[in-house]
Structure formats: C-alpha cells, structure tokens
Amino acid sequence: MIINDFFMAIFFLVVGCEIKREILYGHLSDFKKAAFPILAACGGVIFPAIIFFTFNLSTPYSSGVGIPISTDIAFAVGVFMIFKNKLNTSLKVFLLSLAVVDDLLSILMIAILYSSNFNYYALGAALLIVSFIALLNKLNKNNCLLPYLVGGFFLWGALYLSGIHATISGVILAMIIPMKSNSHNKTIMASDKVEHYFTPICNLIILPLFAFSNTGINLNISFDIANASNLISGIVLGLVIGKPLGIMIFTYLATKLHIAEKPKGTRWSSIFLVSLIAGIGFTMSIFVTDIAFEGNLQVINLAKASILLASIISCTLAYACIEIMPSLTGFYSKLTSKNFILNK
Numbered sequence: 001m002i003i004n005d006f007f008m009a010i011f012f013l014v015v016g017c018e019i020k021r022e023i024l025y026g027h028l029s030d031f032k033k034a035a036f037p038i039l040a041a042c043g044g045v046i047f048p049a050i051i052f053f054t055f056n057l058s059t060p061y062s063s064g065v066g067i068p069i070s071t072d073i074a075f076a077v078g079v080f081m082i083f084k085n086k087l088n089t090s091l092k093v094f095l096l097s098l099a100v101v102d103d104l105l106s107i108l109m110i111a112i113l114y115s116s117n118f119n120y121y122a123l124g125a126a127l128l129i130v131s132f133i134a135l136l137n138k139l140n141k142n143n144c145l146l147p148y149l150v151g152g153f154f155l156w157g158a159l160y161l162s163g164i165h166a167t168i169s170g171v172i173l174a175m176i177i178p179m180k181s182n183s184h185n186k187t188i189m190a191s192d193k194v195e196h197y198f199t200p201i202c203n204l205i206i207l208p209l210f211a212f213s214n215t216g217i218n219l220n221i222s223f224d225i226a227n228a229s230n231l232i233s234g235i236v237l238g239l240v241i242g243k244p245l246g247i248m249i250f251t252y253l254a255t256k257l258h259i260a261e262k263p264k265g266t267r268w269s270s271i272f273l274v275s276l277i278a279g280i281g282f283t284m285s286i287f288v289t290d291i292a293f294e295g296n297l298q299v300i301n302l303a304k305a306s307i308l309l310a311s312i313i314s315c316t317l318a319y320a321c322i323e324i325m326p327s328l329t330g331f332y333s334k335l336t337s338k339n340f341i342l343n344k
Contacts, residue, residue, distance in 0.1 A: 007206045008287060009156050009170040012107060014198050015073070016174025017191045019100050024179060028097060035260035036251060037097035043250025044098070044278055045069040045105050048242030052234035060299075061231040064292045066113060067303060068238025068310075070106045070284035073099040076277045079315060090263040095274050098247070104171070106284055111168045114291045122162035129155045133176045140178070145193045148177050165291065210283055231299065232306045239285070239310035240317070244275035273321045279314030281307055 019028075028034035048068035056062050076099055080092055133151040140147060152173040160166035179191040251271060254260035262271070289303040 005160065005166050006156065008210065009152075009167045010198060011202050011206050011210075012103075012167050012170030013152070013174050013194060014170075014202050015100065015103050015107075016171040017177065017179070017194050018096075019104055019171075020174055020179055020191065021195075022097060022100060026097075028101075032259070032261040033263075034097075035254060036262060037094055038101050039250045039254045039260055040094075040098050040247045040275075041101035041105060043246030043248075044071070044102060044243045044275070045109075045246070047246030047249070048238035051238045051242040055230040055234040055237075059230050061228070061234070061293075063113070064231065064235070064289065064299075064303060066106065066109045066288040066292060067285045067307065068235050068242060068281065069102075069109065070281045070288060071099045071102040071243075071278045072280050072282040072284050072311075073103060075280045075282050075311070079277055079280065079318060090265055091270050091274055094263050094266070094271070095277060098274065098278060102278070103284065106288070107168060107171055110165050110288065110291065114165055114288075118163040119161055122158050123164070126155055126158035126162055126164075129158055130172060130176070133173065137176055137178055140190075143178055143188065143190045143193075145190045145197075148173065148190055207283055210287070228299070228302045231302055235285075235303060235306035236310045236313070239279045239281050239307070240313050243279040243314075244272065247275035247278060248272060269321075273318060276314055276318040276321055279317075280311045282311050 022028040023034075028038070049065050052065050052068050053062070056064065073096070076095060077092070080095055129151060133148060133155070136147055136151065152169060155173060156166050156169040159169050174191070174194070177191045177194065178189045248268075248271065251260065251262070252268070255262050262268075285307045286304055289300055289307065293299040293303065
C-alpha cells in the first residue's frame with residue numbers, strides 16, 4: 001500500500017509539475033505544437049482500449065482496459081537515451097510530451113474507473129484541503145515548499161478515505177503549486193523545488209522500488225492460459241500494435257487536416273519509432289494491473305507476464321527500427337535524387 005498509493009502519489013506530483021510546465025511555457029504552450037503530442041497520446045489510448053475491449057468486453061477481465069493504454073516515462077526515455085546519438089533531439093521532446101499527456105490520461109482513467117464506495121465526508125474534507133492549498137498559493141509569497149507538502153499529505157489521506165484513488169492527490173497538488181509563468185523568470189518557485197528534489201528520488205528510489213516490489217511473477221500459482229488468452233492478447237496486442245497504430249493514425253490525420261504540426265526536422269519514420277517506444281508500458285501498466293485486479297493473484301500474474309512480454313517486443317521492434325531507419329532514409333534520398341532518376 002505504501003509504495004503503490006503513497007510513493008506513487010509523489011511520482012505523479014513530479015509528473016504533474018512537468019505537465020504544468022509544458023502547458024505554461026513548454027512544448028504544449030503553442031496550440032499546433034501541443035496538438036501533435038496530445039492527439040498522439042489520445043490515439044495511443046483509444047486504439048489499445050479498442051483492441052483490449054475487442055478481446056475482453058464480455059469477459060471478467062474487462063476492468064483491465066487501463067493496462068495497455070499506459071506509457072512508462074522512465075523506461076521509454078531510458079530506451080531513447082541509449083540510442084540518443086542516432087536520433088534527432090526533437091524526438092525526445094515529442095516522446096516526453098507524449099508520455100506526459102499519456103500519463104495524465106492514465107491518471108484520469110484511474111480516478112474514474114478504479115474509484116468506488118465514495119465517502120462523501122472525506123471527499124468534502126479533500127475539497128476543503130484543496131481550497132486551503134489554493135489560498136496558500138495566493139498568500140505564500142516566499143514560495144516555501146513545506147506548507148504545500150503538508151497540505152498534500154492531508155489531501156492524500158482525505159482522498160484515500162474518500163474512495164478516490166489517492167495517487168490523484170499528486171496531480172491535484174501539482175496543478176496548485178506556484179510555477180513561474182515563463183522560462184525567462186529566474187525566480188525559484190515551489191514547483192521548481194519539487195522537480196529538483198523529487199525527480200532524483202522518483203528515478204532512483206520510487207520507480208525501481210515499485211518495479212522490484214510489483215513486477216514479480218509468482219510461478220507457484222497455476223495459470224489457466226486457455227481461459228486467459230483474451231487477457232494476454234488484449235494487453236500484448238494493445239501495447240505492441242494498438243499504441244503505434246493509434247499514434248500514427250491520429251498524428252497523420254491531424255497534420256493533413258492542419259490541426260497540428262509535426263516537430264521540425266522529423267520524418268514519419270521517426271514518429272513511428274517513438275510510437276514503438278510508447279508501447280513500453282511496464283511500471284504504469286503494472287500499477288493499473290494491481291488496482292484493476294486487486295486480490296486476484298492469478299489474473300495479476302498473467303497480466304504482469306503479458307506486460308513484460310509486450311515491453312520486450314516493443315523494445316526489440318524499436319531497436320530494429322533504429323538500426324534499419326538510416327538505411328531506409330539513405331535509400332529514399334537516393335531514390336528521389338535527380339541524378340538517380342536521370343541515370344535511370
């Protein structure tokens with residue numbers, strides 16, 4: 001409970017601050033630039049959900065629809081950084097923006113689908129705490145972080161008692177914490193302190209601890225693979241095929257309809273590469289698994305095995321794409337060059 005509910009709320013606090021910064025003066029501040037990763041994330045959520053429901057709509061596993069829609073920011077960026085010398089730097093920005101929006105959609109889905117048995121007194125207390133933190137935003141002129149953390153702790157407790165998944169408290173707190181309105185402002189705000197102090201904690205402690213404590217698959221539990229094939233297919237195909245397919249279709253249509261702009265200096269082959277990396281669900285997908293199938297160890301084990309398989313396949317495909325892409329790009333350039341055409 002401590003890792004899944006409390007520590008992951010800290011992780012979502014950091015993610016929430018990243019989202020807020022991108023919206024205020026980052027890559028999500030311009031509509032057309034923001035529309036590209038936002039629509040990519042929407043496609044990367046809708047198509048995996050459709051594929052999952054295709055296999056599981058009338059089965060006991062339908063509550064696991066949130067599993068294949070998630071992208072693991074840390075692992076996805078980690079894979080990207082391994083091959084960063086071969087890739088355009090603007091792709092990292094796109095991947096980060098995509099993953100951040102993807103996580104926001106995942107958090108909203110957790111709050112909507114996996115919250116139950118509401119305690120309205122606790123929910124009322126949570127609203128009062130949110131109002132207090134918002135007032136603190138107006139009164140706290142020295143941008144001290146501690147009062148927000150104390151308020152966030154009580155907010156977490158109130159939401160936990162209310163029946164709403166308590167990890168959402170991290171995002172709510174991030175949206176209220178003061179942040180500078182533009183990148184030229186040198187003032188160190190409370191949100192800057194959150195990212196400075198808690199990003200290393202998340203990357204070095206919370207996410208590895210979460211992965212270590214939740215990834216384990218109990219081999220002593222018998223698997224009824226025949227009856228659970230729909231669950232396995234929904235998760236694996238949702239992440240490996242649904243993610244790339246949704247991202248590519250939504251972004252392509254968005255650019256053709258002039259709703260969004262593709263990042264400068266990027267090819268569609270590069271966007272496809274990012275869409276493959278986005279299929280690495282891992283910690284976020286495992287997190288949703290534990291919530292969706294709480295107490296059902298057999299189903300949880302099957303879902304975790306499916307997530308690991310899907311993540312390995314996505315990594316392998318991304319690596320293959322990175323190795324093949326330069327050859328294809330060179331061949332395409334040669335094919336379309338005037339000298340090549342004239343020689344023919």
